[in-house]
Amino acid sequence: MASVRNAASTLERFSRLFRHDLGNVIGVIHVQALPGTPCSNNDVTRIIEDATREAAIFKDLGVDGVIVENMHDVPYLQADSVGPEITAAMTAVCIQVKKLLTPSPVGIQILAGANKHAMAVAKAANLEFIRVEGFVFSHVADEGLMNACAGDLMRYRHSIGADNVMVLADIKKKHSAHAITADVDIVETAQAAKFFLADGVIVTGPATGQIASTKEVKAVLQNTQMPVLVGSGVTAENYDQYRAAHAVIVGSALKEGGHWTNRLDERRVKQFMERVKEVRKKHVDATMII
Numbered sequence: 001m002a003s004v005r006n007a008a009s010t011l012e013r014f015s016r017l018f019r020h021d022l023g024n025v026i027g028v029i030h031v032q033a034l035p036g037t038p039c040s041n042n043d044v045t046r047i048i049e050d051a052t053r054e055a056a057i058f059k060d061l062g063v064d065g066v067i068v069e070n071m072h073d074v075p076y077l078q079a080d081s082v083g084p085e086i087t088a089a090m091t092a093v094c095i096q097v098k099k100l101l102t103p104s105p106v107g108i109q110i111l112a113g114a115n116k117h118a119m120a121v122a123k124a125a126n127l128e129f130i131r132v133e134g135f136v137f138s139h140v141a142d143e144g145l146m147n148a149c150a151g152d153l154m155r156y157r158h159s160i161g162a163d164n165v166m167v168l169a170d171i172k173k174k175h176s177a178h179a180i181t182a183d184v185d186i187v188e189t190a191q192a193a194k195f196f197l198a199d200g201v202i203v204t205g206p207a208t209g210q211i212a213s214t215k216e217v218k219a220v221l222q223n224t225q226m227p228v229l230v231g232s233g234v235t236a237e238n239y240d241q242y243r244a245a246h247a248v249i250v251g252s253a254l255k256e257g258g259h260w261t262n263r264l265d266e267r268r269v270k271q272f273m274e275r276v277k278e279v280r281k282k283h284v285d286a287t288m289i290i
Helices: 007-017 044-060 084-101 115-125 150-159 186-195 214-224 266-282
Strands: 024-030 065-069 106-109 129-132 139-141 144-146 166-171 200-203 228-230 247-250
Touching: 007 166, 024 044, 024 266, 044 065, 044 084, 044 266, 065 084, 065 129, 084 106, 084 115, 106 115, 115 129, 115 150, 150 166, 166 186, 186 200, 186 214, 200 214, 214 228
Parallel strands: 024 065, 024 247, 065 106, 106 129, 129 166, 166 200, 200 228, 228 247
Antiparallel strands: 139 144
């Protein structure tokens, strides 16, 4: 397995999954609140219908990949308290989404920091990646103190035969205070994630929908030699600034009114992807962020 873990190999694995070397667009399906959560008012059948409707829009408009998230499950529990009903519902949703989107890559995130749960769903639903919070270093998140999970997660991945599922790790996680790791910059954090066998890292702004620092994205790209994604704040207007990242994860900008809580807006998705095509045509070579 050692050969699978080197930097070149993670870049190669990523490029085999996604159709472009740089600037891939990963659309977000924010599933409706799941059973047992405070905002839940739909059964799983309806939740699946909504998720597959959004998946079909992403497929038709040429989005490069999709990630399924349970963001409506507010307020979030920490991983140890996330119940089996969440894992079961997310598995049911992801199986149908993956069936519709194959061969495009599909991933999953289960909040908050329920990374083993996400890995289990990815294994069951044949997904290609998971988004992981709290992979390295501790975070003081709005859910409370979140400790690093890399050791347990990577052993769990191997134990269930899911080594093909890529782990894309948030670094300097959004919705968190980082005072306790203020002496560890984002490049050092990315390098620690790489050392702990992450398959890629995600750079974000301070909160959902807020832009990531282009300076930080560029620094991580230049100093890690692994897939680097931008995880918040990307819009049709600023996509050009982030296209040197290997992928951008886009949620809020594709929703009605530009807010993550709203329904997916097909018009916004179409406009976003039209802008992406313009930028790709303009930048036929792999330019860095300006």
